[in-house]
Amino acid sequence: MKLRILLANLLCCHNRAIPTEQLIRELWYESPPKTAKTALQVYISNIRKIFEKMGLSPGVANVVTQPPGYMLEVDENELDLALFERCWLRARAAQEAGDIEFASHLLSEALSLWRGPALSDVCTTPDLQAEARRLNEMRQAAHERRILLDLRLGRNTEVISELYALTSRHPYHENFCAYLMIALHKQGRPADALEVYSELTGALRNELGLDPGTQLQRLHQLVLLREPISIGLDYRSLESR
Template identity: 40%
Template structure:
């Protein structure tokens, strides 16, 4: 059975062994199909994703050539790479694609109520990420349209997992992770709020208050804004607790 990954570099494994997808446009073609498994991706959309605003004169024929090469690369064990009315589709089961498994685990976490279960489920989901989504895929359109969407899914899952861990009292162990997250995503207020909670819960009130001052200054300088209501409420809660 073939397994596919888009949560990192685009990868293919056959019985656990990597399958080399050499040409850049083959990787872009495969990524485009994997992002919409079991659904038709139209010929015009694929041409745009492979060549942008400079398609070859015989774009349809060029695309057909890449589809043939992809079929040959995937080999006899490949899933059904189908020619459909208007385009192409790749037929998969959920367990064959890391993005599909990630989305299933996120949905499963939505139905849970206990923070330990939520944390464990989201940790399992986030472990599927091997790096930035579609890393190294040479398609400006995919990088502009799909990567931000996938990254937002990941960051939302991180926020939810951290929130569950805070409810479990894991304040001290979260501080280093949250410092890194606020450094990587300085305008994402939720991570700052969670860092304040983690510091306060670790008995580091002065650092929690200093964190609020830091994010207040950052938001003012970068966006001309004051902290949002959740940050202000957390600041007030820390002040009131002592």
């Protein structure tokens, strides 16, 4: 397990040196053995051997000694994490340039790299927990943005089933609820949109003692009035048109 923790730290900080003391803290928390530095060197050697057995050349992935500690040198074209972050940044740039179709495509590419929650198969340590939280939040933000762009592109039918699955997994997530309501409303299914709102309201009130946010309540009113809805690059900028 410690080998996986070490490799996860090196991957998350790829192409950046991690101080030896930080790696020791991640591996042994507050109780490192007297032989911690030697043990760390053994783990580093084992990772190098694993890379060699996998046929990874130093140009693809290599753990090097880099003061004040160690660094994983990696070709970012071979690392899903780096590819995801690159697609995310390119998508933001495309959106700002007005090319929302390309931005949606880039976000779809970024999301296709995921296979589950970040670092779910690693015994998380404080630093890895923080990194997993950052990555999962970025993934969710990318998912929200891609769906919003698809709504702007008129792909209402395509996102409805996806949004039903997302609202089932995230029953208190107002943005996903709003996007599903908008997609259903635009497809001429206001009754279904109102049911989605009712389910969210019930869950929030019964389990959290909360009411939906102001903007979601406004969306609810627009659906009730059967008003046509125009959505901007944030559902909170929606307008009746």
